Amino acid sequence: MIYKDKKPLFIFLTPALIVLFIFLYYPFFRNIANSFLDIKGLGALGGGKFVGLDNYVRMTSDKTIGISLKNTMFMMTLAVVVQVGIALILALMVDSIRRGAQFYRTVFFFPVVVSATAIGLMFNLFYAYNGGLFNQILEKLGKEPVLWLSDKLAIYMVSLPVIWQYVGFYFVIILTGLNGIPEEIYEYALIDGVTGFKKTWYISLPLIWDVIKVCITLAITGSLKVFDLPWVLAPNGAPKGLTHFLGTYMYFNTFISQSVGYGAAISVFIVVLGLFVSFTVNKLFKHETIVY
Amino acid sequence: MGKTASNFDRLVKQTRIKNILAKTFIYLFLSAWAMTTIYALFWVVNNSFKDKTVILSDSFSLAVNPIPDNYITAFNKMNIGRAYLNSFIISGCTVIFVMILAGLAAYAMTRYNFRLKNTLYMVFAGSILFPAFSTIVPIFKMVLDMKLVSNPLGVIIPQTASYLSFAIIVLMGFMSNLPLELEEAAFMEGCNVFNIFARIILPLSKPAFATVAIFTFCWSYNDLFVQMVILRKRDTYPICTLLNEISSQFGTDFGLMASAVTIVVFPVLIVYLFLQNNIVKGLTAGAIKG
Numbered sequence: 001m002i003y004k005d006k007k008p009l010f011i012f013l014t015p016a017l018i019v020l021f022i023f024l025y026y027p028f029f030r031n032i033a034n035s036f037l038d039i040k041g042l043g044a045l046g047g048g049k050f051v052g053l054d055n056y057v058r059m060t061s062d063k064t065i066g067i068s069l070k071n072t073m074f075m076m077t078l079a080v081v082v083q084v085g086i087a088l089i090l091a092l093m094v095d096s097i098r099r100g101a102q103f104y105r106t107v108f109f110f111p112v113v114v115s116a117t118a119i120g121l122m123f124n125l126f127y128a129y130n131g132g133l134f135n136q137i138l139e140k141l142g143k144e145p146v147l148w149l150s151d152k153l154a155i156y157m158v159s160l161p162v163i164w165q166y167v168g169f170y171f172v173i174i175l176t177g178l179n180g181i182p183e184e185i186y187e188y189a190l191i192d193g194v195t196g197f198k199k200t201w202y203i204s205l206p207l208i209w210d211v212i213k214v215c216i217t218l219a220i221t222g223s224l225k226v227f228d229l230p231w232v233l234a235p236n237g238a239p240k241g242l243t244h245f246l247g248t249y250m251y252f253n254t255f256i257s258q259s260v261g262y263g264a265a266i267s268v269f270i271v272v273l274g275l276f277v278s279f280t281v282n283k284l285f286k287h288e289t290i291v292y
Numbered sequence: 293m294g295k296t297a298s299n300f301d302r303l304v305k306q307t308r309i310k311n312i313l314a315k316t317f318i319y320l321f322l323s324a325w326a327m328t329t330i331y332a333l334f335w336v337v338n339n340s341f342k343d344k345t346v347i348l349s350d351s352f353s354l355a356v357n358p359i360p361d362n363y364i365t366a367f368n369k370m371n372i373g374r375a376y377l378n379s380f381i382i383s384g385c386t387v388i389f390v391m392i393l394a395g396l397a398a399y400a401m402t403r404y405n406f407r408l409k410n411t412l413y414m415v416f417a418g419s420i421l422f423p424a425f426s427t428i429v430p431i432f433k434m435v436l437d438m439k440l441v442s443n444p445l446g447v448i449i450p451q452t453a454s455y456l457s458f459a460i461i462v463l464m465g466f467m468s469n470l471p472l473e474l475e476e477a478a479f480m481e482g483c484n485v486f487n488i489f490a491r492i493i494l495p496l497s498k499p500a501f502a503t504v505a506i507f508t509f510c511w512s513y514n515d516l517f518v519q520m521v522i523l524r525k526r527d528t529y530p531i532c533t534l535l536n537e538i539s540s541q542f543g544t545d546f547g548l549m550a551s552a553v554t555i556v557v558f559p560v561l562i563v564y565l566f567l568q569n570n571i572v573k574g575l576t577a578g579a580i581k582g
Contacts, residue, residue, distance in 0.1 A: 023453035115514035131348030
């Protein structure tokens, strides 16, 4: 009866909807429109010649797009397998201990709240050839220093901090899922003699499958958004564009080499790729949901 | 009889040893992962108090005689005070705008029944999928037309828009679990919906608002992409943008870089240690329901 009168509804919803439509939905569709235009520089925004699918055709013959796509897919695989994998192991371990659980939770999540810029600068100090942390460790072990950001190693070294930083994020999500499993289920299992690794495999994992699926989807969309860390560690895809991701390459095209239409096409591609991969993964990992 | 008992004892003993081994392994593994964060931070902070030549030769030794030189250089070379102020203006306003707009919208979405409700939910949830890359250029054009380039508002409004949907969904998850009885009682006493919102819903939803505030603050404070595009004058730079620029200029001065990292991370660490419980709780509520 309080909520029979629908008039206040407009006052509650309009401000949020105005902001969303003007600053999210309009730009999103405007950007799709831009991807069919040839816009020479940010000064020419609002104009531009209609070129149909030219920007998309250009993507098929662009070598750097190939590299960026490969790097992005590489990051995605690492995110799903290594990042969510480590997070799962850590969560299962923390769930099985009593003392110190709070401490580990606090420490593991901390990198997530630190800016990628700061983490990028930190890893710059680790990777430095002269006197960087990694080379000083090698020196202590009596080994030769390594050029960490060389052509061959750069992409791995750029991916490392990205993966490392967000393990804590998935760790916390999975841990909460584990905490939600009722104690009785484990007690029944104990009576049946199911303990240790078997308990994890046959009881915990199936029960938190939905949570893991959420993590996998978040990891996929997250790896498409990677920008700050690669940009700070290896600006402009250094060396030689080898560490470009789709996001950094979009930025490079739009704001540095000023082919705005082409940049728009790349960002549309990022959205489509994100939808496609999340959809496929959700289909692949389709699994009966267990209600408890 | 006695034999079975000793067998049983042995079994118990074996299991206990196994358990101890397993526990030791677990603690070793967890501690090793924790060290990647703790030692990395320690290394940076420790070295920020050393001379740059000392860092190059031996970065592992403890800074027994800490020197403040790097911090003095950092504060002299870059206007860090100004950058902090810019960061707090931008992130503070974004947090306030997001909380107001999302609070109102989430309340309406959980309490009212109306025809377009499901469509609106899709509008909110769908926009979470838009990466910043896919909206930034038209946003830049709008900001340019509104003459808001290098103005904090030019960053605040787009950021508000991009964190709004997340906030609405987290708040909806929380508000839908609040019992209706209080609101009904208040209605009987003659409160209207706006009073109910301000006097009942807002105070009860404090934990969820805290989560939204913390997340919005961290994302806004740490977001380099939008800041880099919109803010073009150096005296409007927030902390992250300033650091990114400084690193390309003085990247080889290890002492300065270490102190710069410490300067950015420090406020975040303090906020985190005080509010970590809210962060973790709210994150999981939002992520799983979203």
